[in-house]
Amino acid sequence: MSTFDQGLLLGVLIGEGHFGGDGKQPHVTVRMHTRHARLFDTLLRLCPGSRLYGPYHHGGRHYYQWMVRGEPLRATLIPMLDALDLETLDDHVHERYTEMKTRYGL
Template identity: 70%
Template sequence: MGEFQLGLLVGLLIGEGHFGGDGRQAQVTLRMHTRHQPLFDWLKGLHPESKLYGPYSHGGRSYYQWMVRGEPLRKWLIPLLDSVPLAELDPYAHERYRRMKERYGL
């Protein structure tokens, strides 16, 4: 992954991402309006085992949801996020990321 792609991914996750889980496994989720479909197609292309769900319509909103969990999260996304100074760039996002890793033993 090039520097631009890494920067775009990290920026999207800082600004719009969710670091959490379903109680059994950790997951990183990005949910945005359907008008961002080309961006979601790009995200899906970053890792073949990431998942793209939708489009959904709920409460007057239309959106897609991109999700990474399981082995792709452990072996691909976490090493990428650990390689950037997330704590310096955005302490709030870093704290959410750190709590996810702690809760799920990552």
């Protein structure tokens, strides 16, 4: 992955990502308006094995949800995120990321 692509992926995750899980397995999700469809195509390319759900139309909102879990999460995203000093970049993201890793033993 190029330096630009890695920066783009990590920037989207820091700005829009949700770090959590379903109680059984961890996942990272990004939910944005359908007008960002091309960006979602890029996320799918940058993180093979990730999934795109939608489009959803609910309560006047129109959005896609991109999700990474399982091996793509462990092999692709976790190493990249671990290489960042998230604590100095964004307290909230660092807290959510650390909580996800602790909860799911990552």
